[in-house]
Amino acid sequence: MNSPRGAEILGQDPLVTNDAAAASTPSTLEIPGLTSSRLSPSGYIAPQDVGAKLAIIMVGLPARGKSYIVKKLARYLNWLQHRTRIFNVGERRRKIAQSKLGGEASESPPTTPSSLSSARFFDPTDPNMVSLRDQIALGTLDELLDWLLRDGGSIGILDATNSTLQRRQLVLFRIRQRAGPQLGVLFLESCCYETELLETNFRLKLAGPDYKGQIPAQALADFCQRVAHYERSYVPLGVAEEEQGIPYVQMIDVGRKINTHLIQGFLSTQVVDYLLNFNLSERQIWISCNGGSFDDATGKIGRNSNLNDNGWRYARALARFIQKQREDWEKMRRQRVASGRTWPLGKISTSSRTSNNRSRPPVSSRDSRPRNICIWTSMMPQAIQTAEPFPEDLYIKKQMKMLDDLNAGTMAGLSFDEIAVLHPAEFAARKRDKLLYRWPGLGGKGYVDVINRLRPVIMELERIQDHLLFVTHRAVVRVLLAYFLGLERDDLADMVIPKDSVFCLEPVCIIHNLSL
């Protein structure tokens, strides 16, 4: 097979063979800021620690929600501070087609650009097309391996169908050839058998980049033919992988069934853990800081404090606002159930950063039941009090220690201005790296600690199917938003969180300022 990157990739990457220490070390738990070792002093997976890294290879027929799963998973892993990137074979194919149209021929597929999106391209009996598809797939895989082996990435996800045994062998061969035996590999398949789920996925596909602007009936016919081409040679994960001892996860109907095989390595375990908590329930997630407290009024940070008059006003306004939103949502739900329609597509979209049509969640009418609203607050009085105006019989309240404010250690009770004057060194150190910075003193914590203690909360929120209102504190709101919006490391800690406002993730992120 020919490679666009030439002879240099035929041997193992130099980085892989040269670090004997990394090779002999069994990889254990790495949590940025919370673990430290010679290889990974900061807890971030070290660039040379190939054994701790992971290549996730997606498997599945088209329109099985692979890209949706992949985007959500990557967002989660990045949030945990494991550097994760998605490598999408379809995007590379379209890029090549586009560069053909623009006349820039860097690789030369023996075909016309437009055919790279039509069903013909996916014909498994056409050897030209098979070879072209292999070439595009391996080119994308090489990008992924570059990211893992040279650019400091920790997890690379190959988003492609990889639906034949032959293709999966090819992928595995190339990985072992370039990355050696240590690199963790996890095959991850998405299968759909529920008709309703499949229909929604198909509809989303026709709105996607391959069929934009085409006549719907023609587009559908072409896409069905593409799927039929795949189905002819499709082999789900199973016996072949088990005989070869290859780790895999198979998700069936998005979380209904999950089969795992030989799950090893702490990253793989975290991936499976997350996938087990997947649901596609339609609901709203609201996030608010506590109403203004006496400490807030003077800018003092990190302590228990009671709400002041403004804070109580906000608490009551919040309860009225959420009640109104709930009624609107229920009205919409009843209309939808009455009309037999599934959720209007226009309402569903992921956050701006990861938004494109292909990542919309598949929608199912099965969960058109009325929703509860859970209210999760911290255990600090300013948060508990903010939830007080919500009647106990209409809302399910729970206090969680994990939602408590970032502990400012010996700086608790000071304002930022005071810290700048009294402890300029701490102020500067914090400014240099807010994410890894920890406040001084035994109880002093930092953003990495908050991420770590929110992990079970995120799992739980992904597991339940109800609406959810968080009432917590500025630093925690930042970390929650970072999860939902897929914020990068540096954006997280600097994000401005306006007071007296509540964020709504629907998953579209809208900010509501409650005028008091």
Added chain:
Amino acid sequence: MNSPRGAEILGQDPLVTNDAAAASTPSTLEIPGLTSSRLSPSGYIAPQDVGAKLAIIMVGLPARGKSYIVKKLARYLNWLQHRTRIFNVGERRRKIAQSKLGGEASESPPTTPSSLSSARFFDPTDPNMVSLRDQIALGTLDELLDWLLRDGGSIGILDATNSTLQRRQLVLFRIRQRAGPQLGVLFLESCCYETELLETNFRLKLAGPDYKGQIPAQALADFCQRVAHYERSYVPLGVAEEEQGIPYVQMIDVGRKINTHLIQGFLSTQVVDYLLNFNLSERQIWISCNGGSFDDATGKIGRNSNLNDNGWRYARALARFIQKQREDWEKMRRQRVASGRTWPLGKISTSSRTSNNRSRPPVSSRDSRPRNICIWTSMMPQAIQTAEPFPEDLYIKKQMKMLDDLNAGTMAGLSFDEIAVLHPAEFAARKRDKLLYRWPGLGGKGYVDVINRLRPVIMELERIQDHLLFVTHRAVVRVLLAYFLGLERDDLADMVIPKDSVFCLEPVCIIHNLSL
């Protein structure tokens, strides 16, 4: 079918129907001390919150490691402070047989006592035996339901084969009849296909209570016939459960493959999470406090402190001792590999509390490779320094924030004597309930916090296959030992941890006092 408990159990238990609030509340994450709600102020699952509870129904042919899995799982769940109990059908059967021998006939099985252990009892074509077996199984299930519905239990595990569809239907019917629709049910099957694993399991079975003192060849023949009886009507979990929407987990060859179906509820998720990290690797786990520090010498608690001379002496003695242990272990391993023997059975046993022959781990010769030794310390200087004499090239060291000492809040830096005099109220409050007590001050923590932050460490230690040395602090050592020894709530916080000593879990617990 006749029930020993009479008519009262034919309707739902009163507790189940009377609490509408509990019924309508979706169960979310409960972590003792870390979550709080109206129903569960302490974070412990409330007795009336049936929807948050879980009945785990084991499935599998005899000698598939069910009891081993069940004991380990129950130990973990109890350690997480979820009240868990195992209900073993075989034990009930033997108890009935024994009471017959003793002449106390409370139930009247139409058979002689000795036949309750012989293969005849398991003949699926003998209607008398089938009915007797159903009766014993349902009697055990009733005990389990009593525990969940009346005695404040959170998780009940029915340890039995439940290998036929008909039996599983019967069990499910009785659960729904007594506990209503809310109680969580999880079927958990253990399948073994690896010959080596099966052989070991069979050997262990013959050493167990059913065959004690019998001639080995006869015992083996009888046991094989018993298994053959089961196999005739055995139906693994699968299609039938999927059609009925019943949640299940299927473990194949102890963690090689895991299939899950409709996993819902936070307890089920935690169970699956734990099962995913199962391994049967033979290894040693060592647990030590840090060597003596300057603070230790004056009894001051909870602060960073450097080792004093005694501490450094202990650190060096510990390194020499572990190196010697490692050499002994390696020598034994090499002898074993050379002789082709698997691990000598006499060396394997669980802790005294859960010990009986049937809970021994199945042993496999596949993991007879040399073992690394990982050293996990806290991030406090007294622990890091204690690990300093271990050479970096022979030991894999990692520091973990999760292993830091219990944060004593505003009491850090005082001795217990000082606290008793200066803060008698705190001293008394702590004494009343050490487990739920939190030290005062923003950073102040308690044992429940330590349990919670050790959860990922326990997962990781269950996942990896290497020897492990923990160097941490007294409170953390207590919590770790509580996990390994299955200590009850009140034993945990009061356990005396001698200084300058290292615990070895093999899994037999031995304490080594290093004379300095």
